[in-house]
Amino acid sequence: SIKLSNRVQAVKPSPTLAITARAAQMRAAGKDIIGLGAGEPDFDTPDHIKAAAVKAMDNGFTKYTAVDGTASLKKAIIDKYKKDNGLDYTPKQVLVSCGGKQSSFNLTQALLNSGDEVIIPAPFWVSYPDMVLLADGVPVIIETTQAQRFKISPEQLRAAITDKTRLIFINSPSNPSGITYSLEELKALGDVLKDYPNIIIATDDMYEHILWQQGTFVNILNAHPDLYDRTVVMNGVSKAYSMTGWRIGYAAGPADLIEAMCTIQSQSTSNPTSISQYAAEAALTGDQSFIDRMCVEFKQRHDYVVNELNSIAGVECIETDGTFYVFPNVEKLIAQLDGINDDLDFSEYLIEKAGVALVPGSAFGSPGHIRISIATSMDNLQKAMARIKAAI
Numbered sequence: 001s002i003k004l005s006n007r008v009q010a011v012k013p014s015p016t017l018a019i020t021a022r023a024a025q026m027r028a029a030g031k032d033i034i035g036l037g038a039g040e041p042d043f044d045t046p047d048h049i050k051a052a053a054v055k056a057m058d059n060g061f062t063k064y065t066a067v068d069g070t071a072s073l074k075k076a077i078i079d080k081y082k083k084d085n086g087l088d089y090t091p092k093q094v095l096v097s098c099g100g101k102q103s104s105f106n107l108t109q110a111l112l113n114s115g116d117e118v119i120i121p122a123p124f125w126v127s128y129p130d131m132v133l134l135a136d137g138v139p140v141i142i143e144t145t146q147a148q149r150f151k152i153s154p155e156q157l158r159a160a161i162t163d164k165t166r167l168i169f170i171n172s173p174s175n176p177s178g179i180t181y182s183l184e185e186l187k188a189l190g191d192v193l194k195d196y197p198n199i200i201i202a203t204d205d206m207y208e209h210i211l212w213q214q215g216t217f218v219n220i221l222n223a224h225p226d227l228y229d230r231t232v233v234m235n236g237v238s239k240a241y242s243m244t245g246w247r248i249g250y251a252a253g254p255a256d257l258i259e260a261m262c263t264i265q266s267q268s269t270s271n272p273t274s275i276s277q278y279a280a281e282a283a284l285t286g287d288q289s290f291i292d293r294m295c296v297e298f299k300q301r302h303d304y305v306v307n308e309l310n311s312i313a314g315v316e317c318i319e320t321d322g323t324f325y326v327f328p329n330v331e332k333l334i335a336q337l338d339g340i341n342d343d344l345d346f347s348e349y350l351i352e353k354a355g356v357a358l359v360p361g362s363a364f365g366s367p368g369h370i371r372i373s374i375a376t377s378m379d380n381l382q383k384a385m386a387r388i389k390a391a392i
C-alpha cells in the first residue's frame with residue numbers, strides 16, 4: 001500500500017458526508033432508510049437563480065474570472081454586508097470561494113503556523129478541527145452542555161486562551177446545536193478577546209438567514225465594532241438559497257489577511273465557478289422571499305420534531321433559534337438500553353434497526369447527543385419518529 005503523508009493521516013473524512021453516503025449505499029442495497037443526516041435544505045434552488053446561471057452560459061461567462069471573484073458579485077456581497085449586517089467593506093477586503101468550506105480552509109492555511117492553537121467551541125461544525133490539523137495547528141475544544149444552551153461562557157473562553165492562541169471560530173446560529181448567541185453574550189466574549197490582540201476571530205454566519213425571528217441576527221462585530229481589524233466574517237449562499245451544489249461562499253476581513261487567503265486559493269482552485277458566481281449574484285440581489293417560505297416550513301418541522309423527541313423517556317431536546325438541525329441529549333435513554341454504550345452505538349442501532357440515519361453527537365465533539373436534520377419532508381419526519389419510538 002502507498003505510504004501517505006502525515007498530514008492526511010491526521011484527519012478523517014467528514015463524518016456527516018460519510019453518514020449520507022452510508023444511507024445511500026444501504027438504500028441502493030434495497031433497504032428502506034430515512035435520511036436525517038442531511039446538511040442541506042431539501043428545497044430546489046429558486047428559478048430566478050437558475051435563470052441567471054443559464055444567462056451567464058448563454059453570454060459566454062464560462063471562462064476564468066479574477067481569483068477573488070467577479071467585480072459585480074463582490075459588489076453584491078459588499079452591499080449585503082452593509083444592508084444585513086451594518087458592516088463596511090471595500091473590494092480588497094472580500095474573497096469569494098468554492099463554498100464556505102473553502103473560506104475556512106483558506107483562513108487556516110493563511111494564518112496558522114505549526115503549533116498555533118485554535119479555539120473551537122463544541123458542539124462544532126465537523127470541519128473546523130480537521131482544517132486546523134491540516135494547517136499544522138492545534139484545535140482547543142471548549143465543551144458546553146445543553147444546560148448552558150451549548151454556548152461558551154466568557155470564563156470558559158478566558159481559561160482556554162494561551163500565548164499560542166491564534167484564532168477562534170464562532171458559529172451562530174450553530175451547526176449542529178441550532179442555537180444563537182445574543183448581542184449581550186457576544187459583547188461578553190468580545191470583552192475577553194479585546195485583551196488578546198493576537199487572536200483573529202472567525203465568525204461563521206452561514207446560517208444567518210435560517211432564524212425563526214427575522215431581523216434578530218447579530219455577530220460579534222455588531223457587539224464589538226472595535227474588533228473589526230481582526231475579525232473575518234464568513235458567509236455563503238449554500239444554506240440561505242438552497243445552493244449547496246453551486247459551491248459559493250465568501251469572506252470579508254482585514255485586507256492583508258484576505259489577500260493571503262486569496263494567494264492560497266490562487267494556488268489551489270483559482271476562481272470559484274464562473275457560472276455559479278452569476279447565480280450567487282442573482283441570489284443576493286434578487287427576490288428574498290424564498291428564505292421566509294423556507295424558514296416557515298423549517299419552523300413547523302422543528303416544532304413537531306422537538307415535541308416528539310421530548311415525548312420519549314430519556315430524551316431531552318431544547319428548542320432551537322434557527323438552522324435545520326435539532327441536537328437532543330440522549331444520555332439517559334442510552335443508559336436504559338442494553339448493549340448500547342454511547343451515541344455512536346445508538347446511531348448505529350437506529351440505522352440498522354429503525355432504518356433512520358442520523359449523525360452521532362461525538363462527530364461534533366459532544367458525545368451523548370445526536371444531530372437530527374429536519375431538512376426532509378414532514379412525512380419522512382413522522383415516519384422517522386414512529387420508527388425511532390418503535391425501535392427503542
Ligand code: PLP
Binds near residue numbers: 247
Ligand atoms: N459553516 C457551517 C457552520 C456549515 O454548517 C457549513 C456546511 O455544512 C459550511 C460552513 C460550509 O458550507 P458550504 O461549503 O457548502 O458553503
